[in-house]
Every structure is written in C-alpha cells, then in structure tokens.
Amino acid sequence: MSAILDRWLTRLYRLIGSALVLAACGFVSYTAGDWHWPYHVLSAELSTPEVAPGGTLRQTRVIRYRAECEIRSERRLQSTGPEGRRVMLPQIAFGTPPWDRDGKPQTTETEVPADFPCGPATIVESPSAACNWVQRILGRQHKADVITPFRVVCAR
Known part of the structure; x- marks a missing residue:
C-alpha cells in the first residue's frame, strides 16, 4: 500500500508543479507581450x-x-x-x-x-x-x- 500511495503522491506533485510552471509561463508571456508605445x-x-x-x-x-x-x-x-x-x-x-x-x-x-x-x-x-x-x-x-x-x- 505504501508503494501505491507513494506513486499517487509523486503524480500529484508533478501535476501541481506542472500547473504552476504553465501558469508562470502564461503570466510572463502575457506581460512580455504588452508592447505599445507610451x-x-x-x-x-x-x-x-x-x-x-x-x-x-x-x-x-x-x-x-x-x-x-x-x-x-x-x-x-x-x-x-x-x-x-x-x-x-x-x-x-x-x-x-x-x-x-x-x-x-x-x-x-x-x-x-x-x-x-x-x-x-x-x-x-x-x-x-x-x-x-x-x-x-x-x-x-x-x-x-x-x-x-x-x-x-x-x-x-
């Protein structure tokens, strides 16, 4: 049971980490794309x-x-x-x-x-x-x- 729980926690950590990286990339891309002459x-x-x-x-x-x-x-x-x-x-x-x-x-x-x-x-x-x-x-x-x-x- 410990191996199954360990596998699910690893998947959960990877899923949360991937979601945070994608959110950060989206935020940086949105901000970097703001090119207008002031x-x-x-x-x-x-x-x-x-x-x-x-x-x-x-x-x-x-x-x-x-x-x-x-x-x-x-x-x-x-x-x-x-x-x-x-x-x-x-x-x-x-x-x-x-x-x-x-x-x-x-x-x-x-x-x-x-x-x-x-x-x-x-x-x-x-x-x-x-x-x-x-x-x-x-x-x-x-x-x-x-x-x-x-x-x-x-x-x-």
Missing part, C-alpha cells in the same frame, strides 16, 4: 532653424501620453558638413510621464557648443521606453531615431 507626438516645431555657435536651439512639441512607463531619450548633436563632429547631449529621462504636461507644448532648449562647425547639422534622438517589469529587466522597447535638421550659421 506616447504620441501630436506636433513638433523647430523654433530656431538657424543658430549661431554658442547659441540655443529650441524645439517645441505637443505630446499625448498614453501609458505609465519609464521614458528615456538619448540625444546627440551632429554636424553633417565636411568637418563632421558629434556631441553627446544630456539624456532626457522620466520615471513616469509628466502628466501635468500632457497635451501642452513642451520646449526643449539645447546649447550648441561655441566651437561647433558651421553648416548643416542635426539633433538625433533615440527614444526608448519600459512599460512593465519584463521590459525593465530584459530589454526596453525602442523606436526609430528622430532626426531634426537645422543649420549652424557663422558671421562672415
């Missing part, structure tokens, strides 16, 4: 399309936030002329979206270095977001780079 840019405007070295470049955007996510944007300033130069800018990061700015104009000011070469240039932004724990641990979702061209003008 905001939508309604409008974007470059207030200063031409800026002198040492000046300030102003961008105004109206953004509609749609989810509670961590948002980061790595930014760099690049010269596209013959004297190519790249300057890394401070990262813009939000632990949660700024809900008080939802649907309102947001202005970003960027200092152009005084020794930046004259000619065509771009600001390249690489946005990423993490909306759940799987994305925070394993890998954030990324969107295509946002490239904004402008011109650095020098007095001649």
